[in-house]
Amino acid sequence: MNKQAAVQANDRTRAFLIAENETLRTALRLLCANGRHVVFVVNGGRLVASLSDGDVRRFLLAGGDLDADIGKAAHFKPKFLFSTERERADAFLAENRISAVPIVDEGMNVLDVVFMYDIVDVGAVAIREIGHGDLGMVIEFFDQMAGDTRAMFNRGDVNRIRVIEHVNRKGEDGQVHFAATVKSEDGAEKMVGYVFLWDVDKTIPWLGIAVREDWKGHHLGRRLLQHIDDWAKPRGYGGIMLTSVPANIRAHSLYARMGFEYFGVYPDSEFLFIKRYAR
Numbered sequence: 025m026n027k028q029a030a031v032q033a034n035d036r037t038r039a040f041l042i043a044e045n046e047t048l049r050t051a052l053r054l055l056c057a058n059g060r061h062v063v064f065v066v067n068g069g070r071l072v073a074s075l076s077d078g079d080v081r082r083f084l085l086a087g088g089d090l091d092a093d094i095g096k097a098a099h100f101k102p103k104f105l106f107s108t109e110r111e112r113a114d115a116f117l118a119e120n121r122i123s124a125v126p127i128v129d130e131g132m133n134v135l136d137v138v139f140m141y142d143i144v145d146v147g148a149v150a151i152r153e154i155g156h157g158d159l160g161m162v163i164e165f166f167d168q169m170a171g172d173t174r175a176m177f178n179r180g181d182v183n184r185i186r187v188i189e190h191v192n193r194k195g196e197d198g199q200v201h202f203a204a205t206v207k208s209e210d211g212a213e214k215m216v217g218y219v220f221l222w223d224v225d226k227t228i229p230w231l232g233i234a235v236r237e238d239w240k241g242h243h244l245g246r247r248l249l250q251h252i253d254d255w256a257k258p259r260g261y262g263g264i265m266l267t268s269v270p271a272n273i274r275a276h277s278l279y280a281r282m283g284f285e286y287f288g289v290y291p292d293s294e295f296l297f298i299k300r301y302a303r
């Protein structure tokens with residue numbers, strides 16, 4: 025990579041760039057480390073090719089050698105966008121059915137890579153209370169939910185309606201809602217997790233929790249439940265309860281790990297879990 029490009033491409037982007045004279049073995053290590061199934065091959069910082077997991081697999085299956093040059097397996101007509109076209113990156117990814125697109129300047133230097141999905145960095149997450157002004161962020165979070173999440177978490181759209189009312193409320197409503205958020209490089213906040221308590225005027229409030237689709241399985245759920253403990257315990261609550269559909273095995277394993285106990289089937293046919301706080 026030339027010096028100018030090294031200055032322009034940020035640290036995150038550099039994790040996806042590999043020099044043309046490297047071997048496939050080195051590329052494979054980079055693919056494993058970045059976890060994104062694709063790297064972009066550069067010559068002096070300029071984009072020359074793309075190399076995906078699939079390209080490497082096909083090359084190896086055809087008898088290729090891991091110590092061969094990247095060029096033997098790479099794809100030399102990579103899809104890219106100029107920085108002036110960046111705004112249409114999401115549509116471009118969808119139209120081309122690809123998961124990442126490099127953004128280049130007029131000299132073809134790679135400046136950035138835009139992904140279909142977020143890079144999951146749980147360390148960068150902040151958890152804060154949801155309040156006035158958060159409606160757009162909250163609605164976007166509900167809109168990205170896949171069908172099974174809606175079925176498990178938001179049947180009848182009840183939770184969406186409640187949080188919208190909460191954001192727009194004038195006084196107290198006996199609820200507290202928290203968002204786990206990350207900030208993009210332009211400072212925009214995005215919601216990656218959500219946890220709420222209803223009936224905070226009772227001894228044992230009701231809890232609901234959901235994690236953004238592409239952030240599931242990275243222990244953000246655990247962190248959100250820890251956040252609730254940290255909020256509720258010092259306030260003297262007796263515990264937290266929730267109900268969950270019987271098929272939600274993933275959530276149940278999380279609850280068990282976080283100290284919730286199964287208390288049987290609730291009248292709405294869901295499983296009842298309670299976590300009691302020692303007094």
Ligand SMILES: CC(C)(COP(=O)(O)OP(=O)(O)OC[C@H]1O[C@@H](n2cnc3c(N)ncnc32)[C@H](O)[C@@H]1OP(=O)(O)O)[C@@H](O)C(=O)NCCC(=O)NCCS
Nearest residue numbers: 176177233234235240241242243244245246268274275277
């Ligand atoms: C349930 C949910 C909040 C968990 O969030 P998460 O960030 O993925 O959870 P975590 O990564 O902290 O923990 C998930 C645990 O379940 C385990 N798990 C994942 N898939 C699993 C599966 N198919 N079967 C059993 N356990 C599973 C994980 O290994 C992890 O356990 P670990 O701590 O030993 O690694 C999230 O999956 C979600 O939003 N689901 C849809 C909405 C929902 O169901 N909400 C709850 C309604 S009651």
